[in-house]
Amino acid sequence: MSKNNLLLRKRGGFDELYTPRYAIEPLKKYIEGLNIDWEYLGKDRFIIWCPFDTEESNYVKVLKEWGYKVIHSHIDDGKDFFEYEPEYYDLVISNPPFSIKTEVLKRLYKLGKPFALLLPLTALEGIARNKMYKEHGISLIVLNKRVSFMKGKGSNYFNSSYFCSGNFIDYEVQIAFEELDDNLIKAEKDQLTHQHYKDLRKENK
Ligand SMILES: C[S@@+](CC[C@H](N)C(=O)[O-])C[C@H]1O[C@@H](n2cnc3c(N)ncnc32)[C@H](O)[C@@H]1O
Numbered sequence: 001m002s003k004n005n006l007l008l009r010k011r012g013g014f015d016e017l018y019t020p021r022y023a024i025e026p027l028k029k030y031i032e033g034l035n036i037d038w039e040y041l042g043k044d045r046f047i048i049w050c051p052f053d054t055e056e057s058n059y060v061k062v063l064k065e066w067g068y069k070v071i072h073s074h075i076d077d078g079k080d081f082f083e084y085e086p087e088y089y090d091l092v093i094s095n096p097p098f099s100i101k102t103e104v105l106k107r108l109y110k111l112g113k114p115f116a117l118l119l120p121l122t123a124l125e126g127i128a129r130n131k132m133y134k135e136h137g138i139s140l141i142v143l144n145k146r147v148s149f150m151k152g153k154g155s156n157y158f159n160s161s162y163f164c165s166g167n168f169i170d171y172e173v174q175i176a177f178e179e180l181d182d183n184l185i186k187a188e189k190d191q192l193t194h195q196h197y198k199d200l201r202k203e204n205k
Contacts, residue, residue, distance in 0.1 A: 014097075014098040014099065014120075015097035015098060015099055015100075016097075017095070017098075017149035017150070018057070018058070018095075018149060018150040019057070019058050019059060019095045019118060019147070019149065019150070020058060020147065020148065020149070020150055020185075020188050021058045021061075021062055021184065021188060022180050022181055022184035022185050022188055023118065023143065023147040023160070023180065024058055024059055024062045024063075025062075025180075025181060025184060026141060026143065026162075026178040026179075026180070027093065027116060027141070027162065028066060030116070030141065030164075030168060030169060030176075031048075031066070031068070031091070034091075034114070034168070043066070043067035043068050044067060044068070044069055045069065046068050046069065046090050046091070047068070047069045047070075047071060047086070047088055047089040047090050047091075048063050048068050048069070048070050048071070048089065048090065048091045048092070048093055049070075049071045049072075049073070049086050049089040049091070049092050049093075049113075050063070050070060050071070050072045050073070050092075050093055050094045051072075051073050051074075051079075051081045051084075051092060051094055051096075052073075052074060052075075052081065052094045052095065052096050052097065053072040053073070053074055053094055054072060054074045054076065054077065055072060057072060057094075059072075059093055059094055059095070060072045063093065071086045071089060073086070081096075081104065081107065082103070082107060085111065089113065090113065090114070091113060091114050091115065091116075091168075092108060092111075092113055092114070092115040092116075092117075093115070093116050093117075094117060094118070095117070095118035095119075095160075096117055096118075096119070098119065098120060098123075101117075101119055101123050101129075102126065102128050102129055102132075104117070105117070105123075105129060105132055105163070106128075106132065108165070109132055109135075109136045109165075113165075114164070114165045114167050114168045115164060115165045115168065116141070116162045116163070116164040116165075116168050117162065117163045117164075118147070118160050118161070118162055118163075119160060119161070119162075119163045120158040120159065120160050121142070121158065121159045121160070121161050122158060123163060124140075136165070136166065137165070137166030137174075138163060138164070138165070138166065138174075139163075139164040139165070139166055139168055139169040139174040139175070139176075140161055140162065140163060140164070140174065140175045140176070141161060141162035141164060141169065141176045141178055142159075142161045142175060142176070142177050142178065143159065143160065143161050143162075143178055143179075143180055144177065144178065144179045144180060145159075145179075145180045145185075146158065146159050146160070147160045147180075148185075148189070150192065
């Protein structure tokens, strides 16, 4: 890892937040709605790159469950997003470290593949980002509730939503509003609480 990126990585307190499944669910119909002949291509030949993810990531698990081919990479596996790029991939999906969101967007626009990134809605602001959005376009999938991330800081005080390249949402309107499923939220929260108590019991032994 270059010294520069090491510094970037150490910058933010919101960089180690892991995404729950319910926050990935709204992407399903947008991926299926891409301008692709799925019968001809086959989902298992459509490659989604998750560049901030290990095999433990819910993005990797859920996208595989939906039938796609997933390539994951993470800095801990020696694959720095700013230096590594898979040979073939069709779409980029992830929740990147928030502290380097501008640099991440910049690189994604340069790579030129469709993407959907989970970012705080405040990422709409900012002079450098404004310039990029204006030049390359941006679509938003706005989630109706705040995502309660796993590990790190358990909850947060901001709304996160999907920032997508212009060609990801295949609709006339470039802002879509999506509801998170309350049943999925509850199920995942209960499961996490259960795991939390199990971990505590282990620590106290
Ligand atoms: C916000 S977390 C999200 C993890 C996962 N995408 C998820 O949603 O559960 C971002 C992850 O990217 C990793 N990371 C930081 N800088 C990176 C880089 N330059 N290249 C690849 N991964 C990086 C962090 O260590 C962190 O685990």
